[in-house]
Amino acid sequence: MPTRKKDDLLNSPSNESRRNFLKGSTVATGAFVFGFSFPLAKTALAQAGSDEVNAWVVVQPDETVLIRIARIEMGQGSLTGLAQLVAEELECDWDNVGFELVKPGANLQRDNVWKSQSTGGSTAIRGSHEYLRKGGATARAILVEAAARQWQVPAQECKVNKGVITHSASNNSTTFGSVAALANGIEAPENIELKDPSLWTIAGKPLKRLDTKEKVDGSMVYTSDLTLPGMLIAIPKACPVHGGTLASFDAKAVLSMPGVKKVVALDDNAVAVVADTFWHAKKAIDALPVKWNEGENAKVSSASIAEKLHEGLSAKTDYVGNNIGDAANVLSKAANVIEADYSYPYQNHAPMEPMSATVRWRKNGCEMWGATQVPESALGALAEAAELPKEVCEVHTMRIGGSFGRRLATDYVRQAALVAKQIPDTPIKLLWTREEDMLQGHFHPVTQCRMRATLDDDGTVQALHMRISGQSILAHVNPNAIGGKGDPVMYQGVDPEGDMAIGYSVPNLLVDQVMVNPHIRPGFWRGVNLNQNALYMESFIDELAHAAGQDPLAFRRKLMANHPKHLAVLEAAAKGIGWDTKPAKGIYRGIAQVKGFGSYVAAAAEVSVTDGKLKIHRIVAATDPGYAINPQQIEAQVAGSFVYGLSPLLSSECTVKNGRIEQENFHTYQVMQLRDMPEVEVITMPSGGFWGGVGEPTIAVAAPAVLNAIFAATGKRVRNIPIKNTDLSAS
Amino acid sequence: MKLNVNGKTQDIDVESDTPLLWVLREQLGLTGTKYGCGISMCGACTVHIDGVAQRSCVLPVSAVREDQKITTIEGLGVQQFHPVQDVWAEIDVPQCGYCQSGMIMAASSLLAQNSDPSDDDIRRGMGNICRCGTYPRVIEGIKKAAKQLRANAESGGQDANA
Numbered sequence: 001m002p003t004r005k006k007d008d009l010l011n012s013p014s015n016e017s018r019r020n021f022l023k024g025s026t027v028a029t030g031a032f033v034f035g036f037s038f039p040l041a042k043t044a045l046a047q048a049g050s051d052e053v054n055a056w057v058v059v060q061p062d063e064t065v066l067i068r069i070a071r072i073e074m075g076q077g078s079l080t081g082l083a084q085l086v087a088e089e090l091e092c093d094w095d096n097v098g099f100e101l102v103k104p105g106a107n108l109q110r111d112n113v114w115k116s117q118s119t120g121g122s123t124a125i126r127g128s129h130e131y132l133r134k135g136g137a138t139a140r141a142i143l144v145e146a147a148a149r150q151w152q153v154p155a156q157e158c159k160v161n162k163g164v165i166t167h168s169a170s171n172n173s174t175t176f177g178s179v180a181a182l183a184n185g186i187e188a189p190e191n192i193e194l195k196d197p198s199l200w201t202i203a204g205k206p207l208k209r210l211d212t213k214e215k216v217d218g219s220m221v222y223t224s225d226l227t228l229p230g231m232l233i234a235i236p237k238a239c240p241v242h243g244g245t246l247a248s249f250d251a252k253a254v255l256s257m258p259g260v261k262k263v264v265a266l267d268d269n270a271v272a273v274v275a276d277t278f279w280h281a282k283k284a285i286d287a288l289p290v291k292w293n294e295g296e297n298a299k300v301s302s303a304s305i306a307e308k309l310h311e312g313l314s315a316k317t318d319y320v321g322n323n324i325g326d327a328a329n330v331l332s333k334a335a336n337v338i339e340a341d342y343s344y345p346y347q348n349h350a351p352m353e354p355m356s357a358t359v360r361w362r363k364n365g366c367e368m369w370g371a372t373q374v375p376e377s378a379l380g381a382l383a384e385a386a387e388l389p390k391e392v393c394e395v396h397t398m399r400i401g402g403s404f405g406r407r408l409a410t411d412y413v414r415q416a417a418l419v420a421k422q423i424p425d426t427p428i429k430l431l432w433t434r435e436e437d438m439l440q441g442h443f444h445p446v447t448q449c450r451m452r453a454t455l456d457d458d459g460t461v462q463a464l465h466m467r468i469s470g471q472s473i474l475a476h477v478n479p480n481a482i483g484g485k486g487d488p489v490m491y492q493g494v495d496p497e498g499d500m501a502i503g504y505s506v507p508n509l510l511v512d513q514v515m516v517n518p519h520i521r522p523g524f525w526r527g528v529n530l531n532q533n534a535l536y537m538e539s540f541i542d543e544l545a546h547a548a549g550q551d552p553l554a555f556r557r558k559l560m561a562n563h564p565k566h567l568a569v570l571e572a573a574a575k576g577i578g579w580d581t582k583p584a585k586g587i588y589r590g591i592a593q594v595k596g597f598g599s600y601v602a603a604a605a606e607v608s609v610t611d612g613k614l615k616i617h618r619i620v621a622a623t624d625p626g627y628a629i630n631p632q633q634i635e636a637q638v639a640g641s642f643v644y645g646l647s648p649l650l651s652s653e654c655t656v657k658n659g660r661i662e663q664e665n666f667h668t669y670q671v672m673q674l675r676d677m678p679e680v681e682v683i684t685m686p687s688g689g690f691w692g693g694v695g696e697p698t699i700a701v702a703a704p705a706v707l708n709a710i711f712a713a714t715g716k717r718v719r720n721i722p723i724k725n726t727d728l729s730a731s
Numbered sequence: 732m733k734l735n736v737n738g739k740t741q742d743i744d745v746e747s748d749t750p751l752l753w754v755l756r757e758q759l760g761l762t763g764t765k766y767g768c769g770i771s772m773c774g775a776c777t778v779h780i781d782g783v784a785q786r787s788c789v790l791p792v793s794a795v796r797e798d799q800k801i802t803t804i805e806g807l808g809v810q811q812f813h814p815v816q817d818v819w820a821e822i823d824v825p826q827c828g829y830c831q832s833g834m835i836m837a838a839s840s841l842l843a844q845n846s847d848p849s850d851d852d853i854r855r856g857m858g859n860i861c862r863c864g865t866y867p868r869v870i871e872g873i874k875k876a877a878k879q880l881r882a883n884a885e886s887g888g889q890d891a892n893a
Contacts, residue, residue: 075827075863208823215828216819217812218763218804222829225762258746278766279745279753352767352775352829352862401765401829402862434768636826640864666772666860675854677866 051180053142054188055113056086056135058100059180063163065092070102070114071124072373073211074400074407076695077633078124080209084629085129088203089136089194092176093162099210104375105394117375117397120408120524122597122693125629129691130194137192145189146182147174197627197688206632211399222401223356223370228427231358232261234419235281235431238270239292240439241659243519245269247291254284263288266418274419278431285433297519298659305518305656306343309448312469312514313341319486319515322496325508330463334454338547340540342451342719344532345653346661347444347525348669353401354437355412358429361420365392368416371400373407381410385417404526404644409442409477435664442523443654443661445471447490447532451540459548460558463508466494466536472515473522473529486513492596493533493700499598499692500530503566504541504559520656526644527699530596535721538592538704543717552591552708553579565687566593569602569622572683576620577604586610587617590708592701599692600624601638603705605678609713612729616646616678616706621698623683626690635682637694642680645702647672651724670724733797736761737806740797747793752776754792755803763804763832767860774859777833777840778803784840804832807839814879815839818872826863834859838873846881848873 052058058066067086073079079099087097102114115131140160147165148155151172158167163176197204214220239245249271251263259280263273271290275281331337357370359382366386372378375397383390400407416430432440447470454462472487481488492500494511502509525531545555553574560567570593574580577589586608593602606618621638628634651670655662663669703721710728711717718726732743736759743758750769755761755778767775769788776788779802780795795801807813812820815838825831834857841848841856848856853873861869 075825077826208820209825212820212823212825212828215825215831216816216835217808218761218832220828221762222765224766225756227760227762277753277757279749279757282769350862352765352773352827352860354766400827402827404862431766434770632823636823636865636868639867640826643864643866644862665770666768667770671860671862672866673860674857674866674869677854677870680867 050184053139053180053183054135055110056132057090057139059143059176061177061180063093063096063175063177065090065097065163065176066100067097068102068114069099070107070117071128072117072119072375072397072400074119074371074373074403076124076637077209077630078119079211080207081125081629081633082128082132083210084203084205084207085125085132086136088200089133090140091160091162094202094207096163097210101397103394103396104379105390107376108379108390118377119373120405122695122697126598126691126693133194134192137194138188141189141192142183142186143176143179145186146179150174150179150182203629204627205630207630209633220399222353223358223398224353224401224431226358226369226398226429228358228360231427231429232274232276232423233278233281233431234272234274234416234428235278235285235433236266236270236272236415237285237288237290237436238440239294241292241294241297241519242521243297244292244294246271247293249291250289254288257284257287260284262423264419264422266415270415272415272419272430274423274428282433294659300518300659301657302655305446306448308516308518309343309446309469312516313448313450313467315469315514317512317514320510320512321485321488321491322494322502322509322511324506325463327463327465327508327510330508331452331454331465334463337452337454338544339450339452340543340717340719341448342536342539343448344446344535344721345648345655346446346520347648347652348438348441348654348663349404349406349523349525350438350666350669350671351400351402351404351406354434355406355432356430357413357416358427359416359420360427361386361417361424363424366417366420367394367396368413369396369398370413370416371398371403371407372410372413373400373403373405374410378410378413381413382417385414386421405524405528406442408524411440434666438664438669439661441661442521444525444531445473445522445529446518447471449532449536451536453540453544455544455548459550459555461506461544464506464510466511468511468513468533469516470513471517471522473524475515475517476522486515490529491533492529493594494537499596501595503563503593503595505562506559519659520661527596527696530594530697530700531645531648531703534592534594534596534700535704535707538594538701539707539717539719542590542708542711546711556593565600565624566595568687569593569600569624569685572622572685573602573604573620576622576681576683577606577618579604588709588713590705590710590712592704592708594697594700596697596700597693598626598690599694599697601697601701603698603701605705605709607706607709607713609710609728612727614710614723614728616676618679618681619702619705620681621683621701622685623694623698624685624687625692625694626686626688628684628686631684634684634694638682638698639680641696641698642702643672643677645699646676646706649703649706649721649723650676651722653722732792734792734795734801735797735799736801737803743792745792747791749792751778751787751790751792751795751801755787761803761805765829765832767830767833772860773830774837775830775833777836777859779836779840782840782843784837804836807835813839814883815842815872815876818876818879822868822872822875824865824868824872826865830859830861831865834861834865834869838869838876842873842877842880846884847877
C-alpha cells in the first residue's frame with residue numbers, strides 16, 4: 001500500500017513537509033501564499049499540468065488515489081463517507097485511498113467547482129452525494145478512455161475492478177496509476193450512469209475512518225496546535241454582557257509582564273493581549289483592568305427572560321407553522337382540555353477545542369489557518385476584517401476539535417484578523433480560554449411551549465395546539481429569512497411535510513410561535529430546534545396516552561397510520577427494548593420518535609429511579625436515513641447523539657445573571673460523563689429512496705424517551721430540564 | 732530547570748508557575764496533549780507522571796521533579812502502539828479526536844493499575860469529558876485493550892505500559 005498523502009489542497013506541503021515547516025525548516029512561508037496553480041481555470045476538468053483526473057480525484061503513479069474533500073470534518077466522520085461515495089463510482093482500490101482538503105479561496109478561483117463547503121444541518125453526505133458519485137464515475141470514465149486510446153480499443157469494452165482496467169479481447173491490462181498521466185486533457189463523457197445502491201461495494205460498508213491514526217498518536221495538528229515561525233499568541237476578552245461595548249482598558253498595567261507584546265482593542269466590544277506564549281497572554285488578560293459599557297442588558301436574568309417567554313405562551317400571534325382543521329375553535333368548545341407547559345434552557349456547544357484561528361496579515365494578502373464549518377463565510381469574514389479583497393485571502397481549513405454548530409459563526413476569525421492587522425507580517429494565533437468560550441457562545445436558544453389537546457371518548461386526539469414561545473436563531477443571524485410563518489426553523493420536527501415533518505395525524509392541529517429575542521446571542525446547536533420540539537411533542541403525546549389510559553406505543557400507532565416510516569423506526573426501537581415484555585423489577589420504559597434532518601429516528605429507554613436517583617440502564621435507537629453510507633460511523637453518531645442529548649436532560653444549562661452567562665467552565669456547565677453513559681444499541685434500517693442526515697436527529701429523541709420512562713417510574717412529569725433541578729424522590 | 736519527558740531530559744526556561752501543559756505544548760512542541768478547560772475538569776491534558784495519569788493544566792512545572800518520568804501521548808507507544816492505541820484505531824474510537832490523547836493516557840493508566848476492569852471500574856475511573864460522545868467505544872476499547880494486555884502478559888511479552 002502506498003503511503004497516504006493526506007493534506008491540505010493546493011500549494012500546502014504534505015504532512016511530512018508541513019512538520020518540517022512547523023519546525024522552522026527551509027520551506028519558505030511564502031509557499032503558502034497566493035500561488036494558486038490555476039487561477040484561470042473554470043471547470044471540473046483536470047487542470048493542465050496537474051495530476052488531477054478531475055476536480056475530485058487525483059491519481060498518483062504509485063496508485064495512491066487522493067479524493068478531494070470540500071465539506072468539513074469535525075468528528076462526524078463524513079470525510080470518510082464522502083470519500084466512499086467517490087471511490088464507489090471510481091472503482092478504485094479502497095486501500096489506496098487518501099484525501100486532500102479543499103480551500104475556499106481555491107474553490108472561488110475555480111468557480112466553486114467543489115460546490116458548497118458549508119457543513120451543518122447534517123448535510124455533508126445528503127447534500128453532496130449525487131455530484132460526488134458523478135465526480136467519481138466521471139474520473140473512472142476518463143481513466144478508462146485513456147487506457148482504451150492507448151490500446152486503440154473501444155472504451156465501452158473495458159472493465160474496471162479495484163483500480164485495474166482490463167480489455168479481455170486484446171488481453172490488455174493496466175492500472176489507474178499507469179494511465180493517470182494520459183488522462184489529462186481527455187474530456188469527460190456527458191451522460192454518466194450511477195450505480196444502483198444495491199451494487200455498492202465501498203459505499204454502504206462499515207469501513208474504518210481514513211484519519212484515525214493521527215488521533216491516537218497525538219500527531220493530528222488542530223488549529224490550536226499550529227506553530228508558525230515568529231508566531232505570537234493572542235487571547236481576547238469580549239464584553240460579558242452581549243451587546244455591551246468596551247469602555248476602557250489599562251494596557252500599561254500589563255505591558256511589563258513577561259512575554260507581553262501588545263494590548264489591542266477589537267471592534268468596539270473586545271480587547272486582546274498579545275504575548276509570546278499562551279500562559280503569558282493568559283496571565284496578562286486576567287490581570288488587565290478593563291471597563292465595559294454593559295448597557296440595559298445588564299439587568300436581564302434567567303427569571304426576566306422566563307417571564308417574557310411565559311407571556312408569549314398566551315400572546316396573540318399570526319405566525320403559524322402548521323394548521324389543519326380548526327384546533328383553536330375545537331379546543332375552545334371542548335369540555336376537557338389537557339394542558340401542559342414545558343421549557344428548554346440555553347446550552348453552550350462547549351466543543352473540547354475552544355475557538356481559535358491563526359491569521360497572518362500582510363498589506364498584499366491575508367491568510368488564516370484554522371477550523372470553520374463555513375469556509376466560504378470564513379474567507380469572507382477574513383477579507384472583510386483584513387480590509388482586503390477575497391482574491392488575495394485564503395483559508396487553510398483544518399480539522400476541528402469538536403464544533404456542533406459553534407463554528408458556523410466566524411466571530412473568532414474576525415478577531416484573529418483584527419489582531420493580525422495591527423501586527424502586520426506576524427502570524428497571530430488567537431486562542432480563546434474555556435471561560436471566554438463559555439461566555440461568548442452562540443447559545444442553543446431558550447424556548448417555552450404550551451401544549452393543549454382534547455381527546456374524544458375513545459381517547460383519540462381531536463385537537464392539538466402547540467404554542468412555541470422562544471428565541472429565534474434566524475432573527476439574529478439572518479433576519480431576512482423571517483417570513484409569514486415567523487422563523488421557519490422554529491418548527492423543526494412539527495412541519496407539515498419535508499425533512500422535519502410531524503409524524504402524527506390529528507384532525508385539528510395548530511402549531512404557532514411567538515418570538516421572544518433576549519440579548520443572549522443564539523446559534524445553531526447540534527440538533528437545533530428539533531431538540532426541544534421533539535421533547536415537547538413526545539412528552540405531551542405520552543401525557544395524552546396516560547390521560548387516555550392507553551399504552552404509549554398503542555396510542556401513538558393510532559396517530560401514525562399515515563406515517564409508516566415514522567412508525568417503522570418507533571416499532572423497531574420498541575421491539576428492541578422489549579416493549580411487549582415485562583421489564584425487570586424496578587425498571588421502567590419510555591419511547592419517543594421524530595423526523596429530523598431527513599431521517600426518521602426513535603429511541604426507547606429503560607431507567608430506574610431509586611431514592612430520587614435516576615439511572616439510565618439501556619437505550620435502543622432506531623434510524624432510517626434512507627441510505628447508510630458507513631454503518632459503523634452512523635452507529636457512532638447515533639450513540640454519540642445520546643451524550644449530546646442527555647447532557648441537557650441530566651445537568652447542563654446556561655443561566656443568565658446580571659446580563660451575562662453564569663457558567664464559565666465545566667465545573668458549572670456540567671456535561672454528561674462516561675459514568676452516566678447507558679448501554680446504547682443502534683438499529684440502522686435504511687429503507688432507500690431518500691437521503692437523510694445522521695449527525696443530529698437522534699439527539700432530539702434522547703431526552704423525551706428518558707423523561708417518559710421517568711414518568712413511568714415515578715409518576716412525575718418533568719417538564720423543565722435539566723432534571724438535576726427536580727426532586728425525583730417519592731413525595 | 733530540567734524535566735524528563737518521554738525518556739529524554741530537557742532543559743526548560745519558564746516561570747515556575749507555568750503549568751506543565753504549556754511547557755509541553757509551547758516549550759517542547761508536544762502538542763498531542765491538549766488544553767480543554769484549564770481547571771483540571773475535562774482531562775484533555777492528561778499525561779503520565781511515573782506511569783500514573785495526571786492532569787497537566789493545573790500542575791505548576793515547579794512541582795515536577797527532574798527524576799519523575801513524564802510521558803505524553805507522543806511517548807506512549809514509540810516503537811509500537813500501546814495496546815490502547817491499537818484498539819482505539821481498530822474500533823475507530825475517536826470522532827473529532829481532540830480529547831482522545833487524554834482519554835488514551837487515562838485509559839492506559841487505568842489498565843496499568845487494574846488489568847481486568849469491570850464496566851463499573853471503567854465508569855468510575857474515567858473522568859475525561861468527550862463532547863462527541865465516544866464513551867460507548869471508550870468502554871469497549873478499554874475492555875478489549877485489557878484483554879490484549881493480559882494476553883501479552885501471559886505469553887511473557889513485555890508490558891507495553893510506559
